[in-house]
Amino acid sequence: ELKVEQNPLFLSMQEGKNYTIYCNYSTTSDRLYWYRQDPGKSLESLFVLLSNGAVKQEGRLMASLDTKARLSTLHITAAVHDLSATYFCAAQDYGQNFVFGPGTRLSVLP
Amino acid sequence: DVKVTQSSRYLxxxxxxxxxxxxxxDMDHENMFWYRQDPGLGLRLIYFxxxxxxxxxxxxxEGYSVSREKKERFSLILESASTNQTSMYLCASSFMETQYFGPGTRLLVL
Known part of the structure; x- marks a missing residue:
């Protein structure tokens, strides 16, 4: 059974700093997804990582995938307040289900 | 733009x-999903x-059923609502690797 964990669950950081959110999954999966959720809103797709070594960047966010380590990272560069949100990773099992992590609540402080 | 709508925001x-x-x-997607979201638990798949x-x-x-009579519509049914079904319910549709989420329905069962 595929399980997905995230670390940390809560992250408070200052503007301008860098940080990384980690996403581990328990069984083989070569598809990893990152989503953003703002308070009271639905989920927005950020990145889709489809192969080992995949790296994608959008603005101050960069996501990578290491399928051998069963690890994906979401790196935040020079954080700004607008990045405050909850970030979810999800892996896809062979039944095509999306299995989500618990989410990382990020607060960027001025 | 893909649009996924849910009948109620609050219930x-x-x-x-x-x-x-x-x-x-409204995008003729074949795959549709129902999740519930609870604090600290991420999204959990109910049916797809x-x-x-x-x-x-x-x-x-358990405690849920679904109906999909037409491609564009996917209904979640709580046969006999219970207080432990108080939650945020999110619907999604997917095309290839990308899931698109609706705005969510926040359900309170008294």
Whole structure:
């Protein structure tokens, strides 16, 4: 059974700093997804990582995938307040289900 | 733009009532999903459907059923609502690797 964990669950950081959110999954999966959720809103797709070594960047966010380590990272560069949100990773099992992590609540402080 | 709509943003029901949550997507996607979201637990899959009249149980189907009579519409049914079904319910549709989420329905069962 595929399980997905995230670390940390809560992250408070200052503007301008860098940080990384980690996403581990328990069984083989070569598809990893990152989503953003703002308070009271639905989920927005950020990145889709489809192969080992995949790296994608959008603005101050960069996501990578290491399928051998069963690890994906979401790196935040020079954080700004607008990045405050909850970030979810999800892996896809062979039944095509999306299995989500618990989410990382990020607060960027001025 | 893909649009996924849900029939209600907020809903208050009494224990024992039958509850219908409707989801409609306008992009002819074959796959549709129902999740519930609870604090600290991420999103948990209730049911999904990969075609009209087809359905598959997710991780937590107990107390729920679904209906997909038309491709664009996927309904979640709580046969007899209970207080532990108070939650945020999110519908999604997917095309290839990308999931598109609706705005969510926050259900309170009293």
């Amino acid at each position: 208050v029901k009494r224990t024992g009532e039958k509850v219908f949550l409707e989801c409609v997507q 459907s990969y075609d009209v009249k087809m359905k598959e149980k997710g991780d937590i189907p």
